[in-house]
Amino acid sequence: MKMLGILFAIFFLLSSASIYSATELNSLNEKLEKLYFQGDYAGAIIAAKNALKTAERDFGLNHSNVAASLNNLAEVYRVQGKYAMAKPFLKRALSINEKNLGIDHIDVAMNLNNLALLSHAQGKYTEAKSFHKRALSIKEKILGPDHADVATSLNNLASLYVSIDEFKLAERLYRRAMMINEKFYGLDHLSIATSLNGLAVLYEEKEKYGKAEPLYKRALRIVEKELGPEHPTVATSLNNLAALYTTQMLYSQARPLLKRALKIWVRSLGAEHPDVATGLENLAWLQRQTNQIEKANLTEKRAAKIRAIAR
Numbered sequence: 001m002k003m004l005g006i007l008f009a010i011f012f013l014l015s016s017a018s019i020y021s022a023t024e025l026n027s028l029n030e031k032l033e034k035l036y037f038q039g040d041y042a043g044a045i046i047a048a049k050n051a052l053k054t055a056e057r058d059f060g061l062n063h064s065n066v067a068a069s070l071n072n073l074a075e076v077y078r079v080q081g082k083y084a085m086a087k088p089f090l091k092r093a094l095s096i097n098e099k100n101l102g103i104d105h106i107d108v109a110m111n112l113n114n115l116a117l118l119s120h121a122q123g124k125y126t127e128a129k130s131f132h133k134r135a136l137s138i139k140e141k142i143l144g145p146d147h148a149d150v151a152t153s154l155n156n157l158a159s160l161y162v163s164i165d166e167f168k169l170a171e172r173l174y175r176r177a178m179m180i181n182e183k184f185y186g187l188d189h190l191s192i193a194t195s196l197n198g199l200a201v202l203y204e205e206k207e208k209y210g211k212a213e214p215l216y217k218r219a220l221r222i223v224e225k226e227l228g229p230e231h232p233t234v235a236t237s238l239n240n241l242a243a244l245y246t247t248q249m250l251y252s253q254a255r256p257l258l259k260r261a262l263k264i265w266v267r268s269l270g271a272e273h274p275d276v277a278t279g280l281e282n283l284a285w286l287q288r289q290t291n292q293i294e295k296a297n298l299t300e301k302r303a304a305k306i307r308a309i310a311r
Helices: 019-038 041-059 064-079 083-101 106-121 125-143 148-163 167-185 190-205 209-227 232-247 251-269 274-289 293-307
Strands: none
Touching (some): 041 064, 064 106, 083 106, 106 125, 106 148, 125 148, 148 167, 190 209, 232 251, 232 274
16 A cells, blocks of 8 residues: 655745835735645646746846746646656756855755655655755754754655655654644644654554554644645545555545545546556555455556656
């Protein structure tokens, strides 16, 4: 069964600008951020393109506000699984910020974080690790070791370590991130859900299912409360809890969670998104375990068709 990490990219608003231009661009970026966190990615793409057009018109092609808009557009493409479309925007954003702000600026760290998430999604783990470590180093240097933005990088790097089976390193980073975020935000913040989900995955890998289940459930409660019941991040939590139940042969508990996760993903991300493939693969595994062989074969074929799409 396949579990998914809950990862967080960084959105930018503005650096400096004239009052009129700042107001117009900030308004577009606030609309984009709202649509993004609502899971309305089709609407977010339109808002992101409008923001980029406005930034280029008002500030020129190489301004840091353009880099912010490039980053935001790329992030919406990434969550939609459109990795090839996202990467050139992220690289251009990084190049602008390194030139304008220097290689150790906090905005550069944010660009590196998002490049790392993209590389991770593409399975380019060595590249992702390099980006994450550089981003973390900059943040710790500028913000200090106990800042919430440092915890974001710790969570994201920990998720990468899980993907490459570095479980001890992952656990250490997840626990450090959770301590920072509980101090910053309290017990029910989205960043806490990221750490909870990651620790639950680690417990599941160790077959400590009784410890994993309450963490998955707590993470699910947080993301439902913060993002609403139809957000794709909620689907990720549902998928992971369903995978745990399937592993324990609790098929009647797993099936409705998986079906709900798939319904959310298809509606919010589209029927050909990689997360839909993950959900279908998990559903096929459940179907095989319950002797629904013909259904499993069809489900696997549907998943394989999505995996074959070049990204």
